[in-house]
Amino acid sequence: MKPEDYYYALKLIPEVIVRKGKLLHVETWIEEDKYKSSIYLNLKKITFQGNESAPRLFNDKLYFVRGEESKSSLLEDQTYGEPRVLFTLGKISKFEFHNKGILVIGEENVDKALPFKTDKIKYRFDSRGLLRTRQSLYLYDGKELRKIVSGDFDVTDVATNGDRVVISATKDGDDYGLGNVYEVNLETGELNRITKEDGTIQAIAMNKEGKIAFLGHRKGLTPWASLEIILPEENKSYICGNSCGNKVLTDLFDGVKDKIIFEKDLILTLGQEGGTSHIYQISDNKVDRITSGNIVVRGFDYDDGDLAYFYSTPEKPVILKYKDLEYDPNPNIKGRSPERIVVNSNGMEIEGWSIIRDPNAPTILFIHGGPHMSYGYAYFIEFQFFVDNGFNVIYSNPRGSQGYGEEFAKACVGDWGGKDMEDLLNFVKAVKDKFGLKGKFGVTGGSYGGFMTNWIVTQTDIFSAAISERSISNLVSMCGTSDIGFWFNTIESGIKDPWSTEGIEKLMRMSPIYYVKNVKTPTMLIHGEEDYRCPIEQAEQFYVALKMQGVPAVLVRYQGDSHEHARRGKPKNMIDRLKTKLEWFSKYLL
Template structure:
């Protein structure tokens, strides 16, 4: 962990699939500044191209996706057979008529683009020249079934019935519904408005989804909903996983509907475990201070992948009642420093290497995500370089109930900042810290970093990433700012005079004359979520006011630059943050 190369030398398990042959998994790593991935069976490597993901075994063929674009199938010991290619293949599922595919056509970036709706670009995708559509592949080739100026975000089938989730009704705002596909027609299943983040179907054709029906409410607690039964269930305090990590495994929200059981993750504070819903009851399947990243469940057979602050990625296959579960650790020599939980008014953690050492406060984004018991490359890197690392879940964080998550709405920089500053005071007193303190965060954490340096001089240095400085300009430049900033600020229309006034007074740029803290700004040039103009404004203001500042711009990176950015940029970013904090905190 002494170098950034060592910090990013991890191997991560990004997918797991239970089959009659055993456990398939996808392993992801960085090699020569490129992401690589291969398929493994029962811990042994199967493929060697370095671009294989999404394994499925039908009893005869192994199917998988190459380079995110091409579906292939392969018999044991046979050569892989290319079936079809798209611009992107997001998911595929087996149906009696062929293979259902959620994918995007290849885009033509050479032509002009005309925007006609509010959502015309999206972070990680750029200008929406193509949309996610539903295709059917069979002996006739690849045929489009459902496509339009919206996204098909998921597909499930029992081999006969087909159900998709799609943003057909609420595309501008990222709201989704379930639809049954009947030929080329859609029959809407869900009522109201809300978000859908994963869908599952059992053998009988019943559907369940992970999400909510609470409209444009980013703070809404997700539940497992069975819409055709009129049932909903809560796993812990929040169904799914909002606990952050900077692991580059690309893990996604998931649930499994097997016979009459639904399996998914559930969050309580900073812990994420597996839960089973059956017979109208919710039971917790795993225990401990862990964060489950992904899983699979077939006929009572469970496999899952979890992370802890000490171990980046562990695959567990309990094998039913076996007393010797299969465990696979792709990083046997890696062991992170274990944090200590620090609970004052909010839940938090501290990695204390020396009470006289400098300390870095990390602030999470969202704001409705959370820190917890996941491995953080950056936390371990700074701890190994002699910094104390502290982090907490202030009001607005998920995992503590919806009222707690909603508590920062209309009050960014208010009680949430109070929680953060009280946490810092608690940690300083508990451990007798005497060194200087720095602050850093990304997205909403970048907003809070910018905000804090306008309100207090307690921090001797700051690094603000993919940040927000002006909530008004962001309403017109962000892919979601036109609605997200509005509801998060407790408003209904950002363009009223009184709304502009409130948004400006909630913006760090409004108070930038107060800043005395040396502040570095880091941003991806292709960030559509918090566009780089947010960092540019704050940088120019700081520079004109004589504050030590730098603006680091990463070409080719979007909002995920610290988690799934270009590897060379991620490494450079850690070096620059280390140099900045060494300069001002030592």
């Protein structure tokens, strides 16, 4: 199969809604180098332009968002004739129904060609570009769209019971991505902060009685912290598995978002244990897991006892489950199954997986990003592609990965390239010994995985080729060029001030560029031109340094792609990326 076959044959599910026995879901796919999406009702396709999403049923009417290149519209379906456009914004992120109309989180359309001025530290954001406009809360009353909450911050979520309204927003911690919950007065726009301590918020929900819950934590700037379900007005919190939410990575282009449901006294959310994620319910102060197996649940909905959800496995990109129904939009796709391997590394159990095609074939170690993300039981296009092309694929969750408890996730902080690298190398040795692998080894990873790829080739020559994607090479320069680097690098390196002499020295000694003279491994660097998380200057530095000392190196730059270039980049670029990676590894490993 050619690289394009792995993308153009796929149909994915980013959202499911169940209401009064009706099942709505969205399917997304790639067609003519564009992402397309349509809405289905009880598995029957009901929208056909290929740019519809976010379906909602209210008073037996269907509402949905139609997205175009530079605008989004909210539409109301009509019994006869075309759906009616209610209003249009630059982007619509979410909408909810209220007694006074429709609450909307959206952004205005702005002219991106105008000069841009800022006085904030965070003035641009990956996949959004320069922050010329922010996410605001609007109310549509049936006639006009009125802005309720806005400012130089983002409204990130909204919940209502039809009367009371609460939002999550970065109003009091925007530069650092910290969020809080606020009650909103719809008449005046006045905000009353509900949460006291600082932390992050991924999603909020409200039941009919007006009780609120959110998915997040109140532990300040702690990227490694386990997420909880918190009821801020009742001083209660719950953890699902080892962390609420789902940090198991995949390279599927579905764009799934976090979600919680609060119905009566029942809360539903996702929780993660190792490389799995499942649905958990919280009721009567008890937390129970209600799905099982080696799967990664990616989205769900619940209504009056009806549960619908979709999940991924290493063999199947997505399965939609509702009552006795199991719907597979990709019946002709079946990936190879991995074997789980647990390795003891310096007294710590490290979970990993291997897909061994042939002991004599070359083997590629994949390193995940984050660092507080995880690999697990989700479908990976790239893994299947390389196995189908004659390579063994291995991957693991070293110290720093989420899903094994907060202490495990925190174990790489201040020590990037230390015990986390030892875990990876111990895993490689264990897999090599277990399967008697005789071929050459390659290494690749993106983001923190790109950092670790750069780092590993400065510390060891056991890999015959490396491909570093959206990587980090210089933790100092990244502090001044990344959308989050000024605080993220500081926290993750265990220092207080990145611009102090001590801070700069530690950041440099933790940077691969500091040891670049040691590199002998042929290394390819792949980067999106519009990556604001790990800016392309990180790849440029490492590439120039490698070339100056005669190390075989290639720099690949993808126009128009952000940090998400491997998951939801331009389709042509994603296809070229697999082809380019295959050529590099074939050259040096076969």
